[in-house]
Amino acid sequence: MLCLGIESTAHTFGVGIVSDTGEVLANVKKMYQPKVGGIHPKEAAQHHIDNSPYIIRDALDVAKVKISDIDLFCFSQGPGIPNCLRIGAVVARTLALKHEKPLLGINHCISHIEIGKEKTGAEDPVTLYVSGGNTQVIAFTGGKYRCFGETMDTAIGNAIDQFGREIGLVHPGGPKVEKLAKDGKWVNMPYTVKGMDLSFSGILSEAKRKFKDGVSKEDLCFSFQEVAFAMLVEVTERAVAHTGKEEVLLTGGVAANKRLQEMLEIMCKERGAKFYTVPFDLAGDNGAMIAWNGVLAHKAGEKHEIAETKINQKWRTDQVDVSWL
Ligand code: ATP
Ligand code: FE2
Secondary structure: OEEEEOOOOOOEEEEEEEOOOOEEEEEEEEEOOOOOOOHHHHHHHHHHHHHHHHHHHHHHHHHOOOOOHEEEEEEEEEEOOHHHHHHHHHHHHHHHHOOOOOOOOOOEHHHHHHHHHHHHHHOOEEEEEEOOOEEEEEEEEEEEEEEEEOOOOOOOOHHHHHHHHOOOOOOOOHHHHHHHHHOOOOOOOOOOOOOOOOOOOHHHHHHHHHHOOOOHHHHHHHHHHHHHHHHHHHHHHHHHHHHHHEHHHHOOHHHHHHHHHHHHHHHHHOOOOOEEEEEEEHHOOOOOHHHHHHHHHOOOOOOOOOHHHHOOOOOOOOHHHHHHH
């Protein structure tokens, strides 16, 4: 059985083709790059409209299959930017109807976890999902993926990108901030964890203020990372302690950061937990994760009528019925 998954929640239009045993036959994606500032929903949607036919064609070519070989179509139903979500939904519905195959709407955040488990071997982890649009600490308890902690304002990736723009880095700032941080030393930054939730707006304002005061980019990058990542590690560690889970899974675009990986690894070692990072290609937004979660839901007997496939821009992780676990 082959499943084609479409991801279009934000910057990325991605198409993945996955077999029912989890083999990723293709994972093609293209990212919208804003000319100035952050993401512009209409421009991003136009990017997805313009690129979707070619990305689908490329994915089929890479997988060496025909569209008629696909048995199931899936798409990211939410959460995300409505303009962007709609493009993936329309493309997926069109393909499913034309080829008379089943269609499933998939929760974006949970698909990050499921592909992560499949590709790392983690079985029942506490997941730290960190990206441009999301910052969540999630674990499966009582039949649902529960969100144990999350950001109260902006996501960590967005905070880093905004800070990067402020100091003149081209979007996305994450990788450039990581590089500059290697030559930095410590300056004070506000540390904001409330209960299990996090806030990055204070650190962002303070970094901008210090930059205007002449503090070096390197020192700011170093200190921004150290403080923000320490906050993430603290909440993740507490979730591990509360749930008694023995694995930690790091995913999302920010999972590429080696310093964050290192800090989590140290925490896990101290607690005797196993630490896993999702491989780069499958950690950022991609179509393969949607396809794989689709396979799991399909095998569990899920069926969605077309009328049930409206986008759900605020679809929360703990609202999803996890039929496959
Ligand atoms: P989502 O829709 O899940 O919120 P997204 O649209 O933000 O995802 P991703 O590819 O998951 O897309 O993540 C992109 C983010 O990852 C950007 O904010 C980028 O700066 C950040 N990032 C990428 N590499 C690094 C790195 N090495 N260090 C820190 N952040 C990074
Ligand atoms: Fe994502």
